[in-house]
Amino acid sequence: MKIKFLIFVLALGLFSACEKDEPVYIPNSIISELGDEKVWVVNEGGFQNGNASLSIITKDSEAIQNNVFDQINNKKLGDIFQSVAFYGESAFLVINNSGKIEKVNRFNLEAEGTIEGLTSPRYFLAVSESKAYVTDLFEKAISIVNTQTFEITGKLKTSGWTETIKMFQGKIYVLNASKSMIYTLDAVNDVLSDSTEIGLPNPNSFEMDVDGNIWVLCGGESWNNLNGGLVKLDGNLKKLATIPFSNLSSGSHLVKTLDGDSLYFLYEGLKKMGVNQTSIPSINYVETPTGVNFYSLGIQPITGTIFLGDAVDFVQNGKVYQYSASGILKNEFESGINPGRFYFD
16 A cells, blocks of 8 residues: 555656646545544644644554645645644644644645734634634734634734633633733633733643633743742632642643543653642653653543654654553654644544
8 A cells, every 4th residue: 555655646746747837636535544533743843944744643543644734735834833723624723933824624634725924823713713813922912813814803912922722611711921821812802801820930731620620731940940830720710729840840731631630741751630639740640661751742532542742852753652541552653843732633
């Protein structure tokens, strides 16, 4: 099968050399062979190298397909692939240093249009068929975009770098990483309606647990001798608890189990913590392979399957490790450069 596929790709390349006016597409059979339920691997690429890429792992985790966007759309994805968001039949690929968002069909990954003119987009949240919000690293604003006309229609001014944006129980929450704050966003009036100081530096991810409480993971600032940790708030942003890390090691990639009674995150390895615990676990949930530093984390919501990325040296292709929900290593894949996030479709 691989030999036939290689011959076919080479044949397409020869054809494109003669017919440069016609775009060349890899057949959608590449995607259909992977199945409808997929793991999307966001390969960031190297800064200013323009080598970001998308990998897809099959539902049964028996195969990985690299450079999927490039092959299907006959163009490069761009510079620093940051995140993915789904809405309806579309997926939105946020390309940070290229200042754009690629809209693709969620099922066959064909490009449908590009939102351009953004400064340094980070995360995307669609609230209707035509409206979405985009956080930004440098602009000090959250952009409002029309996902059908691909235009930037407005800005919500902020006091610094905005990071993760999510909707829980009809409320939109946004992290301000530079000011260590969390906002609620009113999507009807396009205003930031409330805010709370988190109290620990460098918040980078958050989740809502089974009790409706919000957990914010803060990475800390080793350069300022400030530890990170977890902060627990209620749905109205009232602070309930702070659980600091014991040292200056950074923490990232907070995710929850499907039922919301446990949290996973990266902090000196993979940690799993119940939402009723009051201290950071001292023991890692899985054994880290020799020479590996986990760079990213994703949990398949239904099965609890764990995916962990290793950026290796940030230059060569990275590695993805798949563990069972109970922490047993099942598979290892070679991904694109810097596998930074996982999304489940």
